[in-house]
Amino acid sequence: MDTVMFGEPIPEDVLLASREQSETCDCMLLGWHLWYR
Numbered sequence: 001m002d003t004v005m006f007g008e009p010i011p012e013d014v015l016l017a018s019r020e021q022s023e024t025c026d027c028m029l030l031g032w033h034l035w036y037r
Helices: 012-024
Strands: none
Touching: none
């Protein structure tokens, strides 16, 4: 199961729509933030 900030689950329909869109995109920008001090 994938989660977003604070550990809440991503709704199944949103996760499916995101996967479908990512398969058809021409360019994808990925980013993340490291929460280390």
